[in-house]
Amino acid sequence: xxxxxxxxxxxxxxxxxxxxxxxxxxxxxxxxxxxxxxxxxxxxxxxxxxxxxxxxxxxxxxxxxxxxxxxxxxxxxxxxxxxxxxxxxxxxxxxxxxxxxxxxxxxxxxxxxxxxxxxxxxxxxxxxxxxxxxxxxxxxxxxxxxxxxxxxxxxxxxxxxxxxxxxxxxxxxxxxxxxxxxxxxxxxxxxxxxxxxxxxxxxxxxxxxxxxxxxxxxxxxxxxxxxxxxxxxxxxxxxxxxxxxxxxxxxxxxxxxxxxxxxxxxxxxxxxxxxxxxxxxxxxxxxxxxxxxxxx
Numbered sequence: 001x002x003x004x005x006x007x008x009x010x011x012x013x014x015x016x017x018x019x020x021x022x023x024x025x026x027x028x029x030x031x032x033x034x035x036x037x038x039x040x041x042x043x044x045x046x047x048x049x050x051x052x053x054x055x056x057x058x059x060x061x062x063x064x065x066x067x068x069x070x071x072x073x074x075x076x077x078x079x080x081x082x083x084x085x086x087x088x089x090x091x092x093x094x095x096x097x098x099x100x101x102x103x104x105x106x107x108x109x110x111x112x113x114x115x116x117x118x119x120x121x122x123x124x125x126x127x128x129x130x131x132x133x134x135x136x137x138x139x140x141x142x143x144x145x146x147x148x149x150x151x152x153x154x155x156x157x158x159x160x161x162x163x164x165x166x167x168x169x170x171x172x173x174x175x176x177x178x179x180x181x182x183x184x185x186x187x188x189x190x191x192x193x194x195x196x197x198x199x200x201x202x203x204x205x206x207x208x209x210x211x212x213x214x215x216x217x218x219x220x221x222x223x224x225x226x227x228x229x230x231x232x233x234x235x236x237x238x239x240x241x242x243x244x245x246x247x248x249x250x251x252x253x254x255x256x257x258x259x260x261x262x263x264x265x266x267x268x269x270x271x272x273x274x275x276x277x278x279x280x281x282x283x284x285x286x287x288x289x290x291x292x293x294x295x296x
Contacts, residue, residue, distance in 0.1 A: 012095070021103070023089055024068065024072055024090070024103070025064075025069060036284075037056055037158040040160060040161060040165075042166075043173075043290055044164075044165075044166040052166070055118050056122075056162060058110075059112075059123075060161070063130060064111075067130050067154070071133065072090055073097055075141075075203075076097065082199035082200070084196055084199055108130050111126055115165070122161060128154070128157075132151075132153055133155075137154065141205045141207065143206065145209055147206065148190065151189070152182050152186065152189075156182035156185060159287060160178040187225045187228065187256055187260065188279035190207070190209065192276055193208045194213055194218075194269065195276065215267070218260075218264040222261060225257045225260040226257060228253045228282075231249075232246055232249035232250045232253055245289050245292075245294075249289060255281065256275055256279060
């Protein structure tokens with residue numbers, strides 16, 4: 001009878017294990033998510049409660065850590081095929097899938113409880129974010145390019161979640177924050193997909209609109225930045241902010257439109273990289289501008 005070959009877990013020390021958890025949780029990405037939620041809270045709050053902010057930070061942190069960990073568990077074998085992910089702890093067997101499952105599950109449960117203590121709607125949104133990211137977006141990445149559309153929903157939750165944490169209810173303002181971050185997802189993720197297309201192709205991920213780096217795909221990326229540009233008018237139109245925010249948002253979105261135009265003209269990776277970098281700038285500064293405008 002032929003023995004079944006099992007992968008052995010590499011023994012690592014405590015310091016190395018902490019580094020592995022930082023990779024499993026994608027702490028850099030997680031910090032952006034938590035910061036977005038904090039901005040949403042302060043944009044929505046009429047009065048500030050420090051304990052609520054702490055609960056939001058901890059809850060948002062664990063929710064995001066859980067989502068990222070489950071994502072890497074599901075994609076462990078595919079991560080081995082990509083240069084950008086092959087050194088993650090699970091592909092290298094630095095700890096087992098079982099341990100990662102326990103950590104992801106406990107983190108998710110803690111995050112939902114912390115957000116639920118703020119109010120049930122916030123806790124429900126946190127739970128929905130995990131389900132949509134893990135059960136829908138992650139498996140869809142290998143099936144259809146619609147995965148980016150599906151993934152944009154949980155990706156747009158943070159500022160809305162922060163607003164709901166502050167107010168206890170959903171509103172038009174929360175919807176506008178959601179809509180703007182939803183539109184932001186497309187140029188951001190398509191620019192990343194353009195830059196690492198070879199890796200994604202090796203792993204069987206379908207992320208680019210037309211499956212390849214061509215004029216049509218570049219044009220779709222440009223169109224997504226133009227939609228974000230037009231969305232700059234939404235906060236003022238719905239009387240959430242004033243003219244200062246509109247001008248600031250227009251400038252930030254133009255910083256993404258310009259390299260997208262150059263991408264259409266040249267198909268050069270460097271312009272996809274610039275769209276990606278400018279999208280990170282937009283994420284934080286757009287929320288900062290909205291908050292400052294509301295405080296004036």
